[in-house]
Structure formats: structure tokens, C-alpha cells
Amino acid sequence: MKGITVLGSTGSIGISTLDVIARHPDRYRVEALTANSDVEGILSQCARFRPKVAVMADEEAGRRLAKRLSDKGIPTEVLCGLRGLETAAAMPGADYVMAAIVGAAGLLPALSAVRAGKRVLLANKEALVVAGRVFMQEAREHGAVVLPIDSEHNAVFQCLPAGDAGDLEARGVKRILLTASGGPFRTTPLEALKSVTPSQACAHPNWEMGRKISVDSATMMNKGLEVIEAHWLFHAAPERIQVVLHPQSVIHSMVEYIDGSVLAQLGNPDMRTPIAHALAWPDRIESGVDSLDLFQVAQLDFEAPDSQRFPCLGLAFEAIKAGGTAPAILNAANEIAVAAFLDEKIRFTDIAAVVDETLQQLPVSRAESLDGLLKIDTEARGIAEQLIMRRV
Ligand code: NAD
Ligand code: MG
Numbered sequence: 001m002k003g004i005t006v007l008g009s010t011g012s013i014g015i016s017t018l019d020v021i022a023r024h025p026d027r028y029r030v031e032a033l034t035a036n037s038d039v040e041g042i043l044s045q046c047a048r049f050r051p052k053v054a055v056m057a058d059e060e061a062g063r064r065l066a067k068r069l070s071d072k073g074i075p076t077e078v079l080c081g082l083r084g085l086e087t088a089a090a091m092p093g094a095d096y097v098m099a100a101i102v103g104a105a106g107l108l109p110a111l112s113a114v115r116a117g118k119r120v121l122l123a124n125k126e127a128l129v130v131a132g133r134v135f136m137q138e139a140r141e142h143g144a145v146v147l148p149i150d151s152e153h154n155a156v157f158q159c160l161p162a163g164d165a166g167d168l169e170a171r172g173v174k175r176i177l178l179t180a181s182g183g184p185f186r187t188t189p190l191e192a193l194k195s196v197t198p199s200q201a202c203a204h205p206n207w208e209m210g211r212k213i214s215v216d217s218a219t220m221m222n223k224g225l226e227v228i229e230a231h232w233l234f235h236a237a238p239e240r241i242q243v244v245l246h247p248q249s250v251i252h253s254m255v256e257y258i259d260g261s262v263l264a265q266l267g268n269p270d271m272r273t274p275i276a277h278a279l280a281w282p283d284r285i286e287s288g289v290d291s292l293d294l295f296q297v298a299q300l301d302f303e304a305p306d307s308q309r310f311p312c313l314g315l316a317f318e319a320i321k322a323g324g325t326a327p328a329i330l331n332a333a334n335e336i337a338v339a340a341f342l343d344e345k346i347r348f349t350d351i352a353a354v355v356d357e358t359l360q361q362l363p364v365s366r367a368e369s370l371d372g373l374l375k376i377d378t379e380a381r382g383i384a385e386q387l388i389m390r391r392v
Pocket of ligand 1: 012100103125149
């Protein structure tokens with residue numbers, strides 16, 4: 001029986017995780033759940049899964065949750081704020097920690113799980129984008145096992161030879177092929193992109209996800225963040241990572257070997273597959289996902305990404321090649337720009353412009369300590385906010 005903490009339990013990944021856990025009450029129990037401010041969402045999860053601890057990042061929401069839990073006679077203890085999130089991630093009863101908070105806000109809680117030597121099921125790609133070197137180094141030092149939940153990285157993990165992640169070259173790997181659907185605007189006329197709305201951007205053709213990652217998929221910044229994520233997870237130089245547009249989202253990614261073999265992982269686009277894979281690894285368990293019907297899929301298409309349509313992808317490749325603080329700056333500016341777009345303060349096409357200008361304004365440095373990176377994250381957010389103010 002494994003105890004599980006779900007960081008970000010009220011989100012898209014959090015809900016899918018609890019769905020898989022609920023199918024295996026003999027294997028898993030919930031140790032702790034966390035959310036930002038969704039009291040009613042986490043309350044019903046507490047009623048169902050009876051965790052020891054529930055955390056609200058927002059203190060006021062935490063007080064409301066405590067009252068609602070005690071009214072209902074549910075004995076879950078409530079903690080608040082970053083300290084509470086870090087505590088939930090490191091609880092002795094949590095064997096596995098699902099890191100599914102969105103954005104850089106998920107970094108410190110995920111790092112807390114790493115430092116406690118947990119099996120960390122990592123959905124929160126931004127943690128690696130901001131602080132990949134520190135994160136992976138701490139995982140090695142503390143014996144934490146980091147398993148990728150992002151569907152592409154989970155697919156790559158499944159296609160790599162078993163055993164310790166070492167040098168890719170020594171393992172005969174030539175390239176990692178990350179697939180991307182191209183999002184809702186793959187074929188939208190370029191001149192129409194500046195007037196697309198948040199709800200159009202969030203209407204992903206194949207996946208149902210949180211709003212931030214949905215916008216990232218529409219700009220393809222998501223794939224850019226995933227290139228950086230793959231770099232840290234698999235020790236892959238950016239030159240060894242190729243992005244392949246594949247609109248059906250049936251192949252979740254591929255690994256090419258020096259002998260010409262290309263291994264792919266396929267399945268219906270449903271995050272419960274990678275979640276179940278990482279929960280049970282190296283075993284396999286049922287996830288609730290339907291069998292892939294290849295006759296219905298009928299056809300698999302592949303295209304090269306269009307750099308004019310998706311400038312964010314190029315910006316991310318440049319950031320990882322520049323190294324140092326560049327990916328943290330890219331991520332921070334993107335989070336601010338996406339939030340402004342969702343608030344209808346800037347246009348869709350302004351997202352890439354804000355990220356680009358923030359990167360130009362902040363010189364890249366080698367400061368790669370956690371504190372240095374968090375400082376740069378704050379600074380980049382400030383610059384991006386100013387750039388946005390000038391646009392509205
Ligand atoms: P979501 O917006 O649906 O959920 C986010 C969760 O994080 C919620 O529980 C929310 O309460 C919590 N949260 C938000 N801000 C917080 C803060 N400041 N402090 C503490 N908690 C906070 O997001 P999602 O789509 O589930 O994505 C979660 C992560 O997983 C992201 O990093 C995303 O890139 C990654 N991911 C998601 C999918 C997907 O299919 N949804 C696929 C691959 C990777
Ligand atoms: Mg992905």
C-alpha cells in the first residue's frame with residue numbers, strides 16, 4: 001500500500017490522478033491533497049479520499065476549508081501557504097508525490113518532495129524549466145526518483161532502454177522526437193491570430209487541460225518548455241531533440257536509435273495513461289483509458305513546425321541554448337503574458353512579443369543557485385508586467 005500526496009489535486013492532472021487512484025484502493029491511499037483556493041473542490045475530494053492533511057495555498061481559503069471540514073465531521077487537518085505545501089510534499093506517509101501545481105509556484109513544493117527522497121511524479125514542467133539543474137542534482141543527492149507525467153516525456157521514458165538514465169549516446173540514442181499537436185491554431189490564417197479569444201485558445205482539439213497549459217499549447221510555448229524539460233530529464237542536448245507536429249496526438253513521442261530503429265509510444269490522448277504508468281512503474285495497472293482504436297484513427301500525419309506561426313518554440317530553443325538564467329526568464333515572462341492574455345489585457349500574438357522583449361531586457365547570467373533563480377524569476381515578472389502595461 002503506497003501513500004500519495006497530490007499537489008494541485010483540484011486541477012486537471014490532480015483530478016485524473018485521483019481517478020486512477022480510486023480504481024486501485026488496494027494499492028494506493030491518499031496522504032495529502034493541496035489546492036490554491038478551490039475550497040469546494042478540495043472539500044469533496046477530502047470527503048471521498050479522507051487524507052490526513054489538506055493544504056490551501058491561500059490562507060483565507062484555508063480557514064474556510066477548516067470550517068467546512070469540521071462542519072462535516074471530516075478529520076482532515078488543514079495547513080496553509082507555501083510551508084503547508086512543502087510539509088504535505090515531505091510527509092513520512094507519502095511514498096509518492098504527484099507534482100501537479102501549475103507554473104513556477106510548483107517548484108518549491110516539488111523540490112520539497114525531492115529533498116525528502118520521494119518518488120516524484122512530475123507534471124509541473126515549469127519546475128524543471130526554472131531550475132532543472134538544481135532539481136535533478138537534488139534528486140540524485142536525496143535518492144528521489146523523478147518519473148515524467150508529461151505525456152511526451154512519459155512516452156520517451158517508456159521508449160528508452162530500462163536502467164539508469166545515463167548518457168544518451170552511450171545507450172545508442174540518436175534523437176528524441178517530441179510530438180506536438182499544433183494546438184487549435186495550426187491552420188488558422190496567420191493574420192487572424194491577433195484576434196483569437198482566450199476561449200478559442202483554450203479549446204484544444206485533443207486534450208482537456210488547465211487554461212495556462214492550453215494557451216501554451218496554442219502558442220507552442222508548451223513544446224518549447226517540454227524541450228527544456230526533456231533536456232534535464234534525459235540529459236539531451238537541444239540539438240538531439242526534434243519537434244514533430246502530429247495533429248492526431250496518438251503517438252506521444254519517439255526515440256530514434258543509431259541503428260535506425262524508431263520506438264514510439266501510442267495511446268488515446270488521456271493523461272490517466274502516463275499517470276497510471278508512473279504510479280505503478282515498473283508494473284502496469286489499469287487506468288480507465290479505452291483501447292486505442294487504430295481503425296478509427298485510420299491515419300497519422302506529421303509536419304515540421306512553422307517558426308513564423310509559433311515563435312515561442314524558437315524562443316525556448318534559444319533560451320536552453322543560452323543556458324544559465326535564460327529558461328527561468330522565458331518561463332516567468334510567459335506566465336505573466338499568458339495570464340494577461342487570459343484576462344484579455346493583451347492579444348494572443350503579444351505573448352511571444354512580451355517573452356522576447358523580456359529576454360532581451362534581462363541579461364542572461366550564470367547564477368544557477370536556487371535563490372538566484374527565484375530572484376531572476378521575480379525580476380523577469382516585473383519586466384514583463386511593465387511591458388504589458390505599455391501595451392494596454
Ligand atoms: P490546472 O490549472 O488545471 O490545475 C492547477 C492546480 O494547481 C490546481 O489544483 C490549483 O489549485 C493549483 N495551483 C494553482 N496555482 C497555485 C499556487 N500559486 N499555489 C499552489 N497551488 C496552485 O493545471 P493542469 O492542467 O492540471 O496542469 C498542472 C501541471 O501539469 C502544469 O505544470 C502543466 O504544464 C502540467 N501538465 C498538464 C497536462 C494536462 O493534461 N493538464 C499535461 C501535461 C503536463
Ligand atoms: Mg505534454
